[in-house]
Amino acid sequence: MHYPLGTVKRHIQRADRGAVEQLGLYGVATVHEAMGRLGLMHTIMRPIYKGARVSGTAVTVLLHPGDNWMMHVVAEQIQPGDIVVAAITAPCTDGYFGDLLATSFQARGARALIIDAGVRDVVELEAMGFPVWSRAISAKGTIKATVGSVNVPIVCAGAAVNPGDAIVADDDGVVVVPASIAQQVADAAAAREALEGEKRAKLAAGVLGLDMYNMRESLAKAGLKYID
Amino acid sequence: MHYPLGTVKRHIQRADRGAVEQLGLYGVATVHEAMGRLGLMHTIMRPIYKGARVSGTAVTVLLHPGDNWMMHVVAEQIQPGDIVVAAITAPCTDGYFGDLLATSFQARGARALIIDAGVRDVVELEAMGFPVWSRAISAKGTIKATVGSVNVPIVCAGAAVNPGDAIVADDDGVVVVPASIAQQVADAAAAREALEGEKRAKLAAGVLGLDMYNMRESLAKAGLKYID
Amino acid sequence: MHYPLGTVKRHIQRADRGAVEQLGLYGVATVHEAMGRLGLMHTIMRPIYKGARVSGTAVTVLLHPGDNWMMHVVAEQIQPGDIVVAAITAPCTDGYFGDLLATSFQARGARALIIDAGVRDVVELEAMGFPVWSRAISAKGTIKATVGSVNVPIVCAGAAVNPGDAIVADDDGVVVVPASIAQQVADAAAAREALEGEKRAKLAAGVLGLDMYNMRESLAKAGLKYID
Amino acid sequence: MHYPLGTVKRHIQRADRGAVEQLGLYGVATVHEAMGRLGLMHTIMRPIYKGARVSGTAVTVLLHPGDNWMMHVVAEQIQPGDIVVAAITAPCTDGYFGDLLATSFQARGARALIIDAGVRDVVELEAMGFPVWSRAISAKGTIKATVGSVNVPIVCAGAAVNPGDAIVADDDGVVVVPASIAQQVADAAAAREALEGEKRAKLAAGVLGLDMYNMRESLAKAGLKYID
Amino acid sequence: MHYPLGTVKRHIQRADRGAVEQLGLYGVATVHEAMGRLGLMHTIMRPIYKGARVSGTAVTVLLHPGDNWMMHVVAEQIQPGDIVVAAITAPCTDGYFGDLLATSFQARGARALIIDAGVRDVVELEAMGFPVWSRAISAKGTIKATVGSVNVPIVCAGAAVNPGDAIVADDDGVVVVPASIAQQVADAAAAREALEGEKRAKLAAGVLGLDMYNMRESLAKAGLKYID
């Protein structure tokens, strides 16, 4: 389905709330593994402060370079537990978002902003506890001149995002889980997490991965040679 | 006026001290708005530690790639309340500045360094409370072989800086305010700041920007369509 | 000597332990100066958390893009006091290393990882106190399909590293000191450090570098002119 | 619809052939305008030689960093008039494609390759007349170890691509037109092209855009001031 | 002098026409040397086709990200022999300029465009013989919503440009010569050029620079040692 610019979709199918909360427990690295290593945003996307971890459902917004008009439009579509995911139609590092918009987003129940551009007022955002993952920090404000779209499929920092998808973000980055497989991925992440504790204990005791994973034979077959 | 390399200008007209102090209260994002969105340095310029906010008057220095000789020349021109703004004649990430020079700059009354290159000794600089905004952190030292200039007009990280201009820097970036309009910009920033408190309260109460700014009609005229 | 891919060298000549510890006292900027300004890695290499400073002996590993199989092979070659230095055969930002491997490396006595690629689980790594200097942070995991090499000469972030070389890393970056000159460099660093205290005191008292280093005459000869 | 890695979709709905040919006549800039300024790939994507312009229908392939195994899988899905569009699951500049694969693709009827990674044998590719738009040129080959997918939705250089979409590429870049609107966009492009001849003649005669587009009044209203 | 956005200066002092023509004979590398190695734009600025060399007088334009409205305003200020130099208030790669605007600029007598952003229609521009130096090639068009300024001082790709300055551009890059020293720089360039022929002949005959420039002694003094 192709949506022309200037479209706001009001009703979207959000990923299952329970699955989304569960995904937030495991963090980005585990979730990314659990969904088969798809859906990770580019590593240029970094949190504006350390230590935040969030999960939520995506409401998407597509904006123009240097123009944040649609940020006000998307605010109305936010429901508690949502994360706003913002893409720009061409590369831009302007500061699309600051403490005023964050106040509005937070009042609507948004948990975070993921934006493939810049943000500002980062000291105030940290003080408010409103986390943002962005490509840049920039004091440069934006105009309000051209309409974009809300809740249409977008590409944000190299990842395809559909409205309603589950988003997980922490200090390792940002991952997108399609709404249709959110529970399945949460289950796989849980299973993965369960296995890790045991492995960690063995490794801490000095067991080598070479032995724990039985890699010696396959390494030799692949041609690995030891010399002195 | 064109200055050949090898020029040190001793007497410069500094921006009004009161205006400069006032600008520091509002921070980079507000000041940048207040001066009509001009004068922001490129977002590659980042503070070496979080939480610093400074304002001051620019003493400028133009150096060569890998050569920090002029840092010692500019030190003599520093007056209390100044910020040293350093540009290089070609892209370079070398560490032009460390704790020894910072000791000297601080002793002369400098409040910060803004440099379109690298710095080092960042742990010591943070411990001393001497903030730096730079393009890079690099342990690579520099030589002292070629003369540049001090207190001539320079371009630093994409922004034109004249000696005596007001500089404001915080976690949102670095902005340059021409000395001749420093008070006018400070007043505009104050006015802007005054308005924000009221807006913030409304947004926190759940009022949408769409309504607070009366955007619905102009969005519709611009072609925005809601679908279900 | 040329080593084909698929080589693990078991016995390497490590830099003198005492010299390595001593180098760690001075930090990267001083050590880099002391060895004549060679051996610094590219400034893209940044610590995943602030405030760590380590020194150690290099065990090297050469991996393929998106493939961390050799991380398990190198683990076995780690001795207490080593730092693992990892290079990739082509640019890659994938997350080659996380908390499980860190547990194993730490159990073997490794002090840090230096990797010209990405890492993940950065919150856990900081909690464990296992420092990493890397080019990227990425949740993207890797496969285990192709053999690389261990303890062969590598190029990491622009610096040549031989197994056994001394490595020093802190917030200013990462420097490589050839094992054969580790003690000589440590001595030079000590001498350099000894001189700095006196200089710092003078500069703090307001003496200018121009005078302390007797630069005025050579600046004039180089053509520097003062104007008003 | 979410497709796990390891999926090859054999039957896809290709954009209307006539519309695709027509789009090729107008070129990327005009088509991008005609579809409302969506669908352009990042400007990092450049042709390996000048002067090529192609249009075709997308067959998509998703590969892993440093692994081109799926290039052989996608070859079988090519039909005459197709353009292969390749995305990698993480940033990579390796040379995934050279003259041997180009021979195979050309024999199957492919018109071009669009790849968000590297290619090699560029002299031979130009001699064969097989155009490629890529992010890099790299002699580095790839392994064949891990399965990806063919004809699933991908993100290539920031643009979402569905199998069957129309692709237009020339020296101005690469644009993706969803199959469902290919004819509509071709018509809009034709209309746009028709208007341009007349405008060009006027501008060549010295008429200003200011007058031809009646901009003077709106510029004055927007605050433009002329000074001497 | 500070100009707010929205200013068009109609009367500017152009560099001496004869000096400008003369500068064009020597090319960017020689002119840059002749003016003391100042005024070079960042190397990201590349010609859209090879082999063009131009000189002219700058008319400047300051635009907003994604907005080329002022391109039509600057067109009216062009006089024969001018080069339009365009800066953007924040980083942007959009295609601000294509064959229609080039037709208009050429009709007004402009010799080239220098733009710190993107251009499109590069095939047509080459066919028209209208050279452009830019940071990017992008098919992405722009809107016409916000006013900028014309013939105010700007910073383009790291170089300060005043209206009327002499501009020289060729395959080596773009250099800005302040109008007030254009003739002086042209003379210095001529002198420099005159010396080069003789040197070239000697070097071609196998004389070493070491001997021609008498470097051996100073190299030895600087510590250079020959070993076998």
Place this chain on the structure above:
Amino acid sequence: MHYPLGTVKRHIQRADRGAVEQLGLYGVATVHEAMGRLGLMHTIMRPIYKGARVSGTAVTVLLHPGDNWMMHVVAEQIQPGDIVVAAITAPCTDGYFGDLLATSFQARGARALIIDAGVRDVVELEAMGFPVWSRAISAKGTIKATVGSVNVPIVCAGAAVNPGDAIVADDDGVVVVPASIAQQVADAAAAREALEGEKRAKLAAGVLGLDMYNMRESLAKAGLKYID
């Protein structure tokens, strides 16, 4: 072996001349494959003009940012058939080399320059037929103030280069072959080349790589699934 800055090694062991010539016949992509995919420089290294292919023996030079003094020192060490490979001690894009130095290098018998920095006079260099692979093109000249080294091991664009190594460069990039394995790599490249003709014929006839390389079974085992 560690060489302090300021060392010129006069006698080096050059790779076998016959092997070097042979390597030049196969080009970079084939040679890189033949030596096991090691030794490729970073893809940022591009030729200043298209269509050149060279092979030769490396004479190396290590320079400082913005300082090309050692270019004159290395000139004396050139023997016919050599390629000068230049590294800088920190990132720099200055133009270290132009037509005068090229005249001297060519007179000494050098076949090309590989430099991890900038060059200028690119029009003249192409006219002279002196090819250069570089990271940048820059009109910015350099000073002559600090000594570096000649014919010491260097790292150039991510590849380790020892004096005497074989270098191959063409439009696909630059590869370094250790002198000790030059003949062995040349033989492997020849064998590889011999096989390719046959494969090319099959692929041109429409045979799929899937069948020619018998991949179908291993793909299925790796989990590849076909759907309609």
